[in-house]
Amino acid sequence: MKPSIPKGTRDFLPHEVRRRNYIFDVIRQHFHRYGYQPIETPVMENLSTLTGKYGEEGDRLLFKVLNNGDFLRKADTQQLAAQDSDAVLPQISKRGLRYDLTVPFARYVVMHQNDLAFPFKRYAIAPVWRADRPQKGRYNEFYQCDADVVGSDSLLYEAELTQLLDEVFAALGLKAVIRLNNRKILAGLAEIAGHADRMMDITIAIDKLDKIGEAGVEKELLERGVDAGAVEVIKQFLGVTSLEKVAPLLQDSEVGRQGIAELQEVFDRVGKLTNRLEFDVTLARGLNYYTGCIYEVAVDTDAHPGIRMGSIAGGGRYADLTGIFGGRDLSGVGISFGAERIYDVLEELELFPADASEDLEYLLLCLDEETLVHGFDLLRQLRKAGHNADLYPEAAKLGKMMKYADQRNAPRVIIIGSREAETGQYSVKHMKTGEQEKLSLEELLER
Numbered sequence: 001m002k003p004s005i006p007k008g009t010r011d012f013l014p015h016e017v018r019r020r021n022y023i024f025d026v027i028r029q030h031f032h033r034y035g036y037q038p039i040e041t042p043v044m045e046n047l048s049t050l051t052g053k054y055g056e057e058g059d060r061l062l063f064k065v066l067n068n069g070d071f072l073r074k075a076d077t078q079q080l081a082a083q084d085s086d087a088v089l090p091q092i093s094k095r096g097l098r099y100d101l102t103v104p105f106a107r108y109v110v111m112h113q114n115d116l117a118f119p120f121k122r123y124a125i126a127p128v129w130r131a132d133r134p135q136k137g138r139y140n141e142f143y144q145c146d147a148d149v150v151g152s153d154s155l156l157y158e159a160e161l162t163q164l165l166d167e168v169f170a171a172l173g174l175k176a177v178i179r180l181n182n183r184k185i186l187a188g189l190a191e192i193a194g195h196a197d198r199m200m201d202i203t204i205a206i207d208k209l210d211k212i213g214e215a216g217v218e219k220e221l222l223e224r225g226v227d228a229g230a231v232e233v234i235k236q237f238l239g240v241t242s243l244e245k246v247a248p249l250l251q252d253s254e255v256g257r258q259g260i261a262e263l264q265e266v267f268d269r270v271g272k273l274t275n276r277l278e279f280d281v282t283l284a285r286g287l288n289y290y291t292g293c294i295y296e297v298a299v300d301t302d303a304h305p306g307i308r309m310g311s312i313a314g315g316g317r318y319a320d321l322t323g324i325f326g327g328r329d330l331s332g333v334g335i336s337f338g339a340e341r342i343y344d345v346l347e348e349l350e351l352f353p354a355d356a357s358e359d360l361e362y363l364l365l366c367l368d369e370e371t372l373v374h375g376f377d378l379l380r381q382l383r384k385a386g387h388n389a390d391l392y393p394e395a396a397k398l399g400k401m402m403k404y405a406d407q408r409n410a411p412r413v414i415i416i417g418s419r420e421a422e423t424g425q426y427s428v429k430h431m432k433t434g435e436q437e438k439l440s441l442e443e444l445l446e447r
Contacts, residue, residue: 001081001371003241005365006140007140007141008022008134008138008140008141009096009132009140009141010139010141010422014359014428015357015409016158018356018357018358018359019274019343019346019347019356019357020143020339020343020363021114021344022170022352022353023243023339023343023346024125024143024145024339025171026168026171027125027145027168027337028125028145029171029172030164030167030168031145031147031164031400032083034160035121035124035162036121036122036123036147036149036151036416037107037120037121037123038122038123038124038266038334039105039108039117039122039123039124040106040124040126041098041101041104041105041124041126043097043098043126044065044095044097044098045095045098045103045104045107046094046095046096046098047062047064047090047093047094047095047096048326048443049092049103049107050062050098050099050103050176051096051098051416053103053289053321053324054099054100054289055200056070056104058099060131061099061130061131061132061397062096062097062099062130062131062257063096063097063130063131063140064089064093064095064127064283065095065097066091066092066093067093067094067095069093071092071093072092074091074092075088075091075092076088078089079091087323093293094324096249097128097407098128098129099129100106100128100144100146100200101124101126101128101144101146101336102146102148102289102318102322102334102336102338103289105122105148105150105334106150106318106321106322106324106325106332107325109150109322109327109332110130110325110327110329111320111325112432113327113328117272118120118150118151118152118330118388119147119149119150119151119152119154119157119174120150120151120180121147121148121149122134122147122148122149122150122309123145123146123147123148124144124145124146125144125145125146125339126143126144127141127142127143128141128142128143128144128374129142131390136308136309136344137162138310139340139377141339142338142339143338143339143340144337144339145336145337145339146315146334146335146336146337147161147164147332147334148332148333148334148335149333150322150330150331150332151330151332151334153331155265155266155269155293155376156269156335157333158233158262158266158292158293159266159269159270160319161176161194161295161315161333161335162180162266162277162295162333163270163271163273164335165178165275165295165297165313165335166178166273166274166275167274167318169274169275169297169313170274170275172342172346173303173346173348174299174304174342174349175275175299175300175303176275176276176297176298176299176300176312176313177275177276177278177297177298177300178273178275178276178278178297178392179278179279179280179283179295179296179297179298180263180266180267180278180279180280180283180293180294181263181279181280181282181283181284181293181294182259182262182263182276182292182294183259183284183285183290183291183292183293183294183316183317184255184256184258184259184262184292185246185250185256185259185260185263185281186199186202186203186258186259186281186284186422187199187253187255187256187259188250188253188255188256188259189202189234189249189250189253189256189281189321190203190311191253191255191256192233192249192250192253192256193226193230193234193253194227194233194325195226196223196224196423198224201221201224201225202221202224202226202234202279203284203414204220204224204284205217205220205221205224205226205232206237206238206281206282206284207284207285208220208285209238209282210282210320214235214238217238218231218235221234222343228360230430236249237249237281237282238279238281238282238393241265241278241279241281241436242279242384243260243263243267243279244259246279246281246410247260256377258417259292260291262292262293263279263293267279267308270279272320275300277301280296283296285314285316289318289320290316290317290318291316291317291318291319291320291323292317292318292319292333292431293316293317293318294314294315294316294317295310295313295314295315295316295335295412296311296313296314297312297313297314298311298312299312299345304349306343307345307348307349309341309344309345310341311338312337312338312341312342312343312345313336313337313338313342314332314335314336314338315335315336316333316334317331317332317333318331318332318333318334319331321445333373336443343348355411357409358410358411359388359408359409360388360389360408360409360410361382361387361388361409361412361445362377362382362387362388362389362390362393362410362413362414362415362428363389363390363391363392363404363405363408363410363412363414364389364390364392364403364413364414365401365402365405365413365414365415365416366395366416366417367395367398367399367415367416367418368395368417368418369394369395370418370421371395371416371417371420371421372394372395374416374421375391376391378414378426378441379391379416381441381445382444383446385443385445386444387444387447390410392404392405398415401413405431406431410431411430411431411432412428412429412431413428413429414426414427414428414444415427415428424440424443425438425439425440425441426438426439426443426444
């Protein structure tokens with residue numbers, strides 16, 4: 001049998017894992033700096049927890065887990081014969097792989113609310129699964145790096161999360177554009193257009209503006225049953241790029257004015273950022289649970305031309321997600337970094353630090369069998385002193401051992417022959433420059 005893995009999943013070589021860990025470490029460091037605490041939830045949740053939280057499209061993308069044992073035993077035979085998947089599914093599957101980290105977090109908060117101090121700030125770095133069509137930057141299994149705070153309506157947290165997004169991408173050396181909108185502005189837009197009950201249809205269409213253009217948005221709105229007069233009203237919003245210009249368009253909508261006021265407060269509190277911060281009236285975010293400020297971050301193509309990648313981070317405010325699970329109404333807001341896409345962009349731009357792929361400081365090469373014992377003792381001392389070190393396990397031709405050092409991406413090798421073993425002066429070769437120096441044991445341990 002030829003070995004393979006499912007489409008939309010990936011294996012990672014050691015240097016790739018180290019680079020991924022570099023991204024996780026940078027993000028985790030900033031989560032800690034901002035006071036977020038780590039939690040963990042199961043990879044599987046009850047389907048009743050997951051369904052109905054992500055919209056119709058999200059429900060279709062859930063990975064369902066078959067019940068244990070003979071999962072067809074309790075299924076209705078007539079529904080099976082009729083191939084009625086919707087009717088059969090609850091009978092054969094009660095669990096699913098988590099689609100994101102936010103809904104499990106809301107469930108977690110309700111179940112542990114008596115053990116938590118509110119506002120509760122949490123982070124999680126873990127894999128999620130979506131049954132989407134795999135393509136560049138889109139995988140069935142991928143990691144999310146989430147930070148959320150629940151139990152407060154304060155817009156200070158929206159400003160804080162904006163700063164957090166900015167600082168993480170600055171630390172990664174990646175220029176980004178942070179786009180903000182507010183779902184209340186979108187609700188106001190739908191109200192002004194005379195279709196307050198069709199907000200989702202309208203936002204789904206305008207969210208595609210950068211992909212299908214204004215003509216495509218107009219066509220989709222009409223196909224979704226929005227009348228031509230309302231389409232003309234909506235088109236007035238599509239070219240607006242500032243809160244000052246959108247405010248007059250929403251002056252007759254109370255919810256719209258509230259959204260503008262909230263977003264203006266966030267902009268006022270954020271302060272100076274390293275990356276660009278923009279208002280984007282077409283930003284909708286497809287998840288149903290967002291109710292206030294929403295974020296989306298993309299690569300700044302002015303700074304990094306030629307990069308073609310979707311959003312690399314996103315998030316927003318949700319007002320009543322915990323209420324769905326029977327808990328008291330706790331407002332929350334959070335962001336999520338798309339680690340897989342960030343990795344792909346950093347790799348394409350060659351922005352990983354040189355040592356992000358290194359796991360060794362020293363690789364020891366012994367020239368004969370007699371010096372292997374000496375080399376193994378030196379290896380122990382280097383490790384006790386806190387150095388990452390390894391030993392080629394036999395005396396072989398130097399060319400063969402040096403090739404192995406290249407494959408291990410070792411920055412330095414210590415070459416040990418009988419003379420080095422006798423004198424305690426070791427030949428240290430720097431692999432990138434080819435330079436070689438003599439160092440004593442004390443000098444090696446102190447470095």
